[in-house]
Amino acid sequence: MSERNRGAExxxxxxxxxxxxxxxxxxxxxxxxxxxxxxxQPLTKSTLSSIERGDLIPSLPTLRQLEALYKLSLxxxxxxxxxxxxx
Numbered sequence: 001m002s003e004r005n006r007g008a009e010x011x012x013x014x015x016x017x018x019x020x021x022x023x024x025x026x027x028x029x030x031x032x033x034x035x036x037x038x039x040x041q042p043l044t045k046s047t048l049s050s051i052e053r054g055d056l057i058p059s060l061p062t063l064r065q066l067e068a069l070y071k072l073s074l075x076x077x078x079x080x081x082x083x084x085x086x087x
Contacts, residue, residue, distance in 0.1 A: 007081040009054030014080055016052045018070045024048050027069055034068055043069070057081065 019027060024045045032042040043065055050056035051066070058066060067074050 005054060007083075008051075008057045010082075011058075011077055011080040012052040012054040014072065014076075015066065015070050018072060019052075024052075031065065031069055034065065040065065 027048055028042065028045050031048075034040075035042040040061075043062065047056065047062070051058055051062075063074055063077055066072065066077065
């Protein structure tokens with residue numbers, strides 16, 4: 001497994017752990033409410049699922065949304081992704 005996939009899997013596992021007993025549907029609903037207040041697009045269930053599985057590396061705007069949804073700092077998410085190893 002490449003370092004890139006390992007970092008995405010680490011981030012996904014942490015997000016899933018933080019989600020706890022909430023369903024992805026509940027997180028999508030919260031994302032929709034945040035998007036209404038902040039003027040953005042809500043994250044879809046498919047996107048959240050892909051991120052939690054480690055199949056998708058989120059963009060910076062998506063990381064910002066995840067920061068609010070999962071109460072996880074941007075710096076911690078970047079640490080989990082270990083972006084420095086890709087440069």
